[in-house]
Amino acid sequence: MFTNHGIALTICFVNERGDCMKSKQCPAQQQLSMDNTWSKCLKNHMWLYVMIIPGVLYMLVFRYLPMGGLVMAFQNFSPYSGKSTLGAFIHSRWVGFENFRKLFTGPDFWQLLRNTLSISIASIIFYFPAPIILALLLNEIKSDWYKRSVQTMVYIPHFISFVIVTSLTAQLFSTVDGAVYKILELFMGDAAPNIMGDPHFFTGMIVGQTIWKETGYGTIIYLAALAGVDVQLYEAAEMDGAGRWRKMWHVTLPAIIPTIVIMLILKVGSVLNTGYEQIFLLQNSMNRSASEVFDTYIYTRGVVNGNYSLATTAGLFKSIVSLILVLGANKIAKLCGESGFY
Amino acid sequence: MNVFRNKNKIRRSPGDAAVQVIIYLFCACTAILTVLPFIYIIAGSFATEKELTERSFFLIPHVFSLDAYRYIIHNGDVFRGLKNSIIVTVVGTAIDMFFSCTLAYPLSRRYLKGRNGFTNMVIIIMLFSGGMIPSYLLIANVLHLRDTFWALWLPGAISPFNMLIIKNYFQGIPEEMEEASIMDGCNDLQIFTRVILPLSKPVIASVSLFYAVGHWNAYFDAMMYISDHSKEVIQIVLRRIIFLTSSISTQGMDIGFFALPPEKAIKMATTVVAVVPILLVYPSIQKYFTKGIMVGSVKG
Numbered sequence: 001m002f003t004n005h006g007i008a009l010t011i012c013f014v015n016e017r018g019d020c021m022k023s024k025q026c027p028a029q030q031q032l033s034m035d036n037t038w039s040k041c042l043k044n045h046m047w048l049y050v051m052i053i054p055g056v057l058y059m060l061v062f063r064y065l066p067m068g069g070l071v072m073a074f075q076n077f078s079p080y081s082g083k084s085t086l087g088a089f090i091h092s093r094w095v096g097f098e099n100f101r102k103l104f105t106g107p108d109f110w111q112l113l114r115n116t117l118s119i120s121i122a123s124i125i126f127y128f129p130a131p132i133i134l135a136l137l138l139n140e141i142k143s144d145w146y147k148r149s150v151q152t153m154v155y156i157p158h159f160i161s162f163v164i165v166t167s168l169t170a171q172l173f174s175t176v177d178g179a180v181y182k183i184l185e186l187f188m189g190d191a192a193p194n195i196m197g198d199p200h201f202f203t204g205m206i207v208g209q210t211i212w213k214e215t216g217y218g219t220i221i222y223l224a225a226l227a228g229v230d231v232q233l234y235e236a237a238e239m240d241g242a243g244r245w246r247k248m249w250h251v252t253l254p255a256i257i258p259t260i261v262i263m264l265i266l267k268v269g270s271v272l273n274t275g276y277e278q279i280f281l282l283q284n285s286m287n288r289s290a291s292e293v294f295d296t297y298i299y300t301r302g303v304v305n306g307n308y309s310l311a312t313t314a315g316l317f318k319s320i321v322s323l324i325l326v327l328g329a330n331k332i333a334k335l336c337g338e339s340g341f342y
Numbered sequence: 343m344n345v346f347r348n349k350n351k352i353r354r355s356p357g358d359a360a361v362q363v364i365i366y367l368f369c370a371c372t373a374i375l376t377v378l379p380f381i382y383i384i385a386g387s388f389a390t391e392k393e394l395t396e397r398s399f400f401l402i403p404h405v406f407s408l409d410a411y412r413y414i415i416h417n418g419d420v421f422r423g424l425k426n427s428i429i430v431t432v433v434g435t436a437i438d439m440f441f442s443c444t445l446a447y448p449l450s451r452r453y454l455k456g457r458n459g460f461t462n463m464v465i466i467i468m469l470f471s472g473g474m475i476p477s478y479l480l481i482a483n484v485l486h487l488r489d490t491f492w493a494l495w496l497p498g499a500i501s502p503f504n505m506l507i508i509k510n511y512f513q514g515i516p517e518e519m520e521e522a523s524i525m526d527g528c529n530d531l532q533i534f535t536r537v538i539l540p541l542s543k544p545v546i547a548s549v550s551l552f553y554a555v556g557h558w559n560a561y562f563d564a565m566m567y568i569s570d571h572s573k574e575v576i577q578i579v580l581r582r583i584i585f586l587t588s589s590i591s592t593q594g595m596d597i598g599f600f601a602l603p604p605e606k607a608i609k610m611a612t613t614v615v616a617v618v619p620i621l622l623v624y625p626s627i628q629k630y631f632t633k634g635i636m637v638g639s640v641k642g
Contacts, residue, residue, distance in 0.1 A: 041455040047530035048448040052460060055445025055500060062477070062497050063467040069476025085483045134372065140365050152628060153373035156380070159620045161559030163577045164613055167584040168379045171386075177606055179382065182398030216376060220631065244358055276474075277562045281581070295474075302475040303566060315473025323470050 072312040073099055079308065099313040108297065112314075115203075116293040119279075120271040122207045128267055130211050131218030132260060136252060138219060139226050140244070154216025165209055166281040170196060196282075199290035205282060206274075221263070222256050229255045261338040269326030272318045294318050380617070387411070387611035394606045410611035420612055422572070423579035426491075427558055428619075430575055434495045434557040435550055441499040442508055442549065447534050449505075450512035468502045481567065493567035494560065494575075501556075504549045511545035512538055547630040555620060576616050584609045 042049060075092040076099075082088035103109060134154070141147045157165070172180045173195040184192040195201045233251045242250065276295045283291040294314055302311025381401055386394055387410050389403035414420045448454055449461055477497060487493040515538060523533045539546070561577040568574065 038455050041453070045448075045451070045454060045530055047534075048451060048454055051444045051531070051534070052448040054441055055505075056460065056463070058441055058445075058496075058499050059463055059467060062480070062499070063471065066472030066476035066480055067470070069472050069479060072476065079479065079483055085479060134369075137365050137369055140362070141369060146366065146369075150369045150373045152625070154376050155628065156621070156624070157376055159555050159559075159624055160617060161561060161577055163559070163561045163581050163584075164616060167580065167609065167613055168383065170584065171383070171606075171609065172379065177395060179399040186398075212376065216372075244361065280562065298474050303478055308475055308479065312473065312475045315475055319470055319473055326469060 070312060070316050072309050073316045075309055077309045077312070095309075099309050100317070102310060103313050103317065108292070111289070112292060112294055112297055115290055116272055116274055118203050118290075119206055119274050119293065122203050123210060124264075124267055124271075126207050127210050127214070128264070130215040132222055132256070134215055135219040135222035135226065135256070136248060138223060139252060140248075151216070151219075154219070156216070157213040158217035160213065162209075162277045162281050165213055165278075169205065169209060169282070194286075197284065197286035199287040202282070202287045202290040206278060209278065209282075221259055225256045225259045226252060258338055261333050265326060265329040265333055268329045269322050271325060272321050383610045383613050387607055387614045389607060391605065391607055407607070410607035413608050414611055414615060419574070419579045419583075420576070420615060423574055423576035424615065424619075426573055427576040430491055430494050430560075431554050431557040433491070435554045437495050438499050438501075438504075438553040439546065439550055442501070442505045442553075443539070443546075445500060446505050446508040447512055447538065450509045452513075464502050464505065478566065488567050489570045489573060491573065494557070494563050497563070498556070501553070504552055508542070508545055508549055511542055515541055544630040547627050551623065551627045554623070558620060580612050580616050583612050 069089075071089065072092075074094060074096060075089070076095050077088065077092045079085060079088050082091040138147055138150065141150070170178070172178050175181055175192075175194050175196070181192060181195070193201065195205065229251065234247055237247050237251050272294055274293045274295055276299060279291060279293055280296055280299065283296060294317075298311045298314050298318075301307045301314070382399065385401050385403055388406055388408070389400075390405045390407045390409070393400075393403055393405055445460075445464075449457060449464070451457065481493050481497060482488045485492075487496070519537055519541070520533055523537050528536065559577065560575070561581065564575045564578050568578070
């Protein structure tokens with residue numbers, strides 16, 4: 001539901017290991033470090049355990065319970081086969097890997113995979129570098145108010161819903177009254193493309209929307225990393241005769257490489273998660289051959305058509321691939337000497 | 343250090359200065375391209391239908407018209423949508439913040455026994471999920487939350503990412519604060535509400551904004567779980583108005599004084615109405631971004 005905060009999570013993990021105990025001890029501190037057995041900790045910090053209850057309950061009910069629901073992937077699940085939903089799980093027939101066979105050999109699978117991957121890969125190639133470049137350029141701006149005004153403006157689209165982004169897109173590219181279409185028509189006449197309806201433009205449209213919406217906001221994390229660069233490094237580089245580009249290459253860029261690596265790991269991990277809203281909203285009957293991805297397939301098969309087992313199978317496939325990719329990318333990053341994200 | 347910076351300015355060669363100008367211009371262009379569609383939509387919402395069909399692109403309408411907004415006021419849908427969205431956003435954000443802060447605080451105390459176990463619980467839900475269908479069945483068939491706002495509030499009550507931002511901010515507050523409060527006889531709950539929370543305004547403001555924007559903008563959840571017209575949120579109304587143009591003319595309101603419903607202007611005006619609340623809140627919270635998100639999380 002809230003998937004777009006990759007920004008923050010990057011650093012959270014790096015942080016985890018930064019904790020170090022201080023050596024000097026005052027009485028209160030002794031009290032804090034004394035609680036090293038369960039009974040003492042429970043007694044002294046009863047409130048902390050009370051506070052953690054709502055969060056843990058939430059995770060168990062809304063995050064872990066649905067994981068149990070994944071057994072549907074191995075069943076021929078029908079929600080009405082039992083008196084309650086739990087009963088339905090018990091009474092549904094077990095079919096082993098039948099659903100996986102159906103998914104992988106189905107006529108849609110390769111199209112789904114192709115569409116999903118082409119959107120994700122285009123996004124990695126064209127969207128991913130955009131915030132890095134913009135952050136590097138913003139970093140070169142010395143005037144404070146200028147920088148701040150640019151930042152304020154480029155952050156805005158991040159806070160706009162996809163419904164509105166799609167509506168802006170439609171109002172700009174519509175063949176009936178779109179501003180951009182009319183301008184294209186002036187130059188190209190009848191050859192002006194129906195961008196909203198042509199499947200060839202779909203991937204480009206999605207990536208374009210993402211670039212417009214997220215580039216500015218994406219710079220925050222890189223700018224934060226850049227703010228931590230020691231000014232003395234630049235001074236030393238200058239002493240050594242480094243110009244703008246050499247400073248950027250040898251000082252600025254190394255400072256954000258760890259951040260870039262973490263963002264890339266996450267991006268690679270979500271190769272199959274193209275997101276529901278954006279694609280669903282831009283999808284129409286004309287561009288379906290390019291716009292049907294795993295996420296929309298799961299929604300139509302499961303929620304709309306009620307084929308829960310097949311949709312869950314697709315979801316499980318997606319989750320497992322994502323997990324493998326994140327862990328794999330993390331491993332590779334670590335082998336290359338970067339810190340990875342946990 | 344300032345001396346060095348000034349020196350840097352003096353040393354600039356003409357070629358370097360040209361690059362600097364290009365960088366400034368590029369950033370300005372990016373900023374303008376980003377806000378241009380908004381300006382077009384705002385301008386269009388005040389234009390007449392005639393102008394919108396005749397001129398392809400403009401930033402200032404020749405003839406100023408409020409017809410579109412008059413239509414929105416007459417038509418109850420947009421207002422009901424706004425009202426529902428405000429309820430969903432305000433209550434939803436409060437719920438999110440309650441769950442996230444109460445989980446983040448114990449997780450941020452490194453002397454808490456069992457903390458690693460709980461942290462791993464959070465990491466697992468970040469890496470793996472049951473996916474859409476099991477969650478849908480849980481909410482719709484098991485908990486029967488369909489057509490209630492609870493379906494929009496509960497499932498996303500904790501975003502692990504946001505929770506970890508808060509946790510890291512709590513962790514960054516000097517431990518001496520806590521030690522001093524213990525000496526003053528505070529228990530953990532009192533430390534949390536009287537010391538930690540008041541010190542965490544930047545992160546609370548930023549994360550609240552993230553949650554609030556998430557609720558305000560959510561379309562997919564509302565589409566799946568809410569079919570009752572009286573509970574429609576603004577994004578649903580917006581989507582309908584923009585993509586089912588027929589709904590405008592068949593609303594059955596007295597369009598007498600419009601002669602022709604200003605279809606395109608209405609789409610634009612509805613977009614403006616849905617964006618304005620965010621644009622009003624955003625600048626006042628933007629100043630907390632750096633403090634809340636960065637100081638809270640960038641240490642490593």
